[in-house]
Amino acid sequence: MTEPSERLRSELSKALRQGLVEEAKDLTQQALSAGEDPLDLIQNVLVPTLSEVGRQFQAFEIFLPELMAAGDAAQAATHILEAEIVAAGGQSASLGTIVLGTVQNDIHDIGKNIVKTLLSSHGFKVIDIGRDVAPSKFLEAAEREKADIVAMSALMTTTRPATRSTINLFTEAGARLNYKIILGGGCIDQAWANEIGADGYAADAAGAVDLCKKLVQR
Amino acid sequence: MQHSWLPEIVRRSEQGPFMREADYDRALSQRVRQLVKTYSLKFDPQVLVPGDDEMVSRLFQAAVDLFVDLGAYNQSTERRILFSRREILEAVAAAPSKVVLGTGKDAVVEQHRGVESSLPCRMHSGPTGTPCSERYHPLILQSCAQEPLVDCLGHGSISSYMGQAIIPGSPLEILAARTEAASARQAVRKAGRPGMHIEDNAVSLTCAGKMASLDPASGLRPSDGLLIAQMPELRTNYDQLSRVAHLSSVGMHIVDLMTPLIGGLGGGAEGTAIITVASHLLGVICYNASYHFMGHMHLMRSNNTDRMGLWVQAMAGQALASHTPIISVNDLYTVSGLGTTQVLWEVAAGALIGTVCGLNQHGVGATAGNETDHTSGLEARFQAEVAHAALGLKRAEANEIVLACLGRYEHTLATPNLGKPFPELYDTDTLEPGEEWLGVYHQVRDELKTLGLDLDSGWRNAKYDGTF
Numbered sequence: 252m253t254e255p256s257e258r259l260r261s262e263l264s265k266a267l268r269q270g271l272v273e274e275a276k277d278l279t280q281q282a283l284s285a286g287e288d289p290l291d292l293i294q295n296v297l298v299p300t301l302s303e304v305g306r307q308f309q310a311f312e313i314f315l316p317e318l319m320a321a322g323d324a325a326q327a328a329t330h331i332l333e334a335e336i337v338a339a340g341g342q343s344a345s346l347g348t349i350v351l352g353t354v355q356n357d358i359h360d361i362g363k364n365i366v367k368t369l370l371s372s373h374g375f376k377v378i379d380i381g382r383d384v385a386p387s388k389f390l391e392a393a394e395r396e397k398a399d400i401v402a403m404s405a406l407m408t409t410t411r412p413a414t415r416s417t418i419n420l421f422t423e424a425g426a427r428l429n430y431k432i433i434l435g436g437g438c439i440d441q442a443w444a445n446e447i448g449a450d451g452y453a454a455d456a457a458g459a460v461d462l463c464k465k466l467v468q469r
Numbered sequence: 470m471q472h473s474w475l476p477e478i479v480r481r482s483e484q485g486p487f488m489r490e491a492d493y494d495r496a497l498s499q500r501v502r503q504l505v506k507t508y509s510l511k512f513d514p515q516v517l518v519p520g521d522d523e524m525v526s527r528l529f530q531a532a533v534d535l536f537v538d539l540g541a542y543n544q545s546t547e548r549r550i551l552f553s554r555r556e557i558l559e560a561v562a563a564a565p566s567k568v569v570l571g572t573g574k575d576a577v578v579e580q581h582r583g584v585e586s587s588l589p590c591r592m593h594s595g596p597t598g599t600p601c602s603e604r605y606h607p608l609i610l611q612s613c614a615q616e617p618l619v620d621c622l623g624h625g626s627i628s629s630y631m632g633q634a635i636i637p638g639s640p641l642e643i644l645a646a647r648t649e650a651a652s653a654r655q656a657v658r659k660a661g662r663p664g665m666h667i668e669d670n671a672v673s674l675t676c677a678g679k680m681a682s683l684d685p686a687s688g689l690r691p692s693d694g695l696l697i698a699q700m701p702e703l704r705t706n707y708d709q710l711s712r713v714a715h716l717s718s719v720g721m722h723i724v725d726l727m728t729p730l731i732g733g734l735g736g737g738a739e740g741t742a743i744i745t746v747a748s749h750l751l752g753v754i755c756y757n758a759s760y761h762f763m764g765h766m767h768l769m770r771s772n773n774t775d776r777m778g779l780w781v782q783a784m785a786g787q788a789l790a791s792h793t794p795i796i797s798v799n800d801l802y803t804v805s806g807l808g809t810t811q812v813l814w815e816v817a818a819g820a821l822i823g824t825v826c827g828l829n830q831h832g833v834g835a836t837a838g839n840e841t842d843h844t845s846g847l848e849a850r851f852q853a854e855v856a857h858a859a860l861g862l863k864r865a866e867a868n869e870i871v872l873a874c875l876g877r878y879e880h881t882l883a884t885p886n887l888g889k890p891f892p893e894l895y896d897t898d899t900l901e902p903g904e905e906w907l908g909v910y911h912q913v914r915d916e917l918k919t920l921g922l923d924l925d926s927g928w929r930n931a932k933y934d935g936t937f
Binding site for chain 2: 309311314315316317319355356357358359361364407408409410411412413437455
């Protein structure tokens with residue numbers, strides 16, 4: 252790798268860590284102009300940088316605003332790189348499509364939003380369908396987006412049964428085996444995930460990334 | 470502000486500036502970050518009970534600036550509810566500084582407390598954000614209500630009704646809400662304190678569920694209260710505001726519940742302190758609250774007994790105590806569970822700060838509200854005793870003791886000792902704590918006494934103003 256290329260990669264990584272959207276876009280364009288491979292930039296600059304940002308966030312070395320800013324910068328850079336890949340006739344670099352939402356009657360979404368940021372920055376296409384999402388809306392979104400994974404979040408104990416109702420609807424519709432369905436949130440644990448037949452559970456956002464990577468590799 | 474304030478809140482909710490919620494998040498984060506710098510707010514992990522009155526004053530100003538600039542976000546309309554600085558400060562000035570909670574001989578006056586005050590704290594107890602089983606919920610409530618130092622009873626939440634999972638918005642929620650309210654009423658009756666203030670019915674997630682618990686004969690009465698929640702950060706919606714409308718119309722206490730997240734949109738301790746104070750302003754002007762629960766918590770662990778959580782309580786408490794007449798109550802969440810020394814050390818640190826920094830007391834959300842049946846009356850007794858013993862302490866003195874308490878549990882925050890649930894620690898017939906739990910209680914109590922807290926006769930430190 253040439254010295255200018257190393258410098259550009261290093262500067263792009265720094266701009267992502269600092270959440271500098273315009274600078275990240277500019278450096279991404281510069282890297283492409285210098286002949287860098289867009290897929291390689293995603294895999295070897297964006298993903299490792301955001302992985303480190305995610306680690307720092309989990310360790311409480313940085314906080315949500317820094318994570319959000321890094322996620323915004325990474326999203327802007329990814330948008331440019333994806334367009335370049337598609338224009339060159341390549342396939343999307345997405346690791347997979349995830350439909351993500353907070354279950355019916357639960358209006359808490361900060362945890363979901365953190366998961367969304369981390370999944371997006373690790374190369375997943377995330378369709379965020381919001382909070383207080385009815386089971387049928389999860390199913391509709393999964394079918395419409397041809398999702399690989401459906402991810403449900405629930406914080407309040409009294410909203411936990413909605414995760415079961417949602418899985419039950421997928422089963423009744425004959426669509427259960429078309430998707431991996433995973434759970435997270437304050438009132439969920441592995442035992443509950445097992446009880447209702449989910450494909451996985453993650454205790455935190457970093458765990459959700461690892462889980463989704465494992466599921467799409469199978 | 471018009472005198473018909475709730476219609477005005479609705480009008481502003483409909484006509485205020487539109488903003489997507491994600492954009493509000495970003496705007497709030499950026500503004501908080503600026504304010505931390507502008508007002509030179511600085512978290513010092515060694516000074517958890519700061520005595521810097523100027524920084525306290527700057528914190529209050531930063532919070533007012535934030536609320537003036539951003540306003541409250543109404544999720545129902547995706548619009549901001551904006552207020553002028555004058556409206557905010559006038560509403561704060563007019564907020565209640567004393568309220569009567571409960572009725573008859575069991576009524577208590579809860580009031581605004583000052584920094585380093587010798588006015589006793591009121592003690593709110595019950596399963597704080599902690600789920601309970603149907604079987605043990607009534608016993609847990611009674612164990613709290615029968616504690617002589619407990620003044621008010623929190624409801625807690627059950628997750629099933631006759632063995633069936635409660636579905637919010639369904640008839641089960643209504644039935645569970647009414648059952649839970651009746652359990653709380655029965656608990657205070659059996660404790661011989663039928664007029665004790667009951668502060669919420671936590672099983673309900675919807676407005677209808679909350680309202681279903683109102684029943685003067687066997688449920689909640691106007692002398693009780695219900696929580697009106699803010700969603701983090703500075704968000705409300707029509708479901709919450711509709712609760713305000715009904716409770717106001719029947720003259721029932723409104724309890725403002727906030728859960729600012731440390732490490733969340735406000736960033737670290739300084740930004741979260743700004744949001745915590747601003748959330749109280751929202752609770753005053755949008756909810757017309759009788760009192761406020763300061764429920765800030767760690768984004769990952771959901772406790773507020775680590776260094777940042779304690780500092781936020783100390784700073785926000787002082788800012789409210791020094792610059793407003795309002796009544797705020799701490800809301801202790803620990804990572805440790807019942808039956809452990811650590812949970813009591815966490816409670817001691819939080820209770821000390823609350824007392825010295827102008828708050829009343831509420832606890833305990835053991836296991837950060839995760840484990841079922843992790844509430845009993847004994848930790849509330851302990852919290853109240855610490856609060857009594859800390860009356861009149863200077864902030865620097867409190868800081869030393871808090872740091873000593875932290876030394877007993879800080880190393881366990883990442884891997885907490887979850888202890889045992891209520892039925893393993895209490896005699897479920899006599900409703901007295903068992904030897905194991907009492908042994909732990911006496912062990913920590915004795916150690917705290919060696920740190921300089923007079924837990925046996927702390928009540929002697931109390932100075933009353935004639936209305937208490």
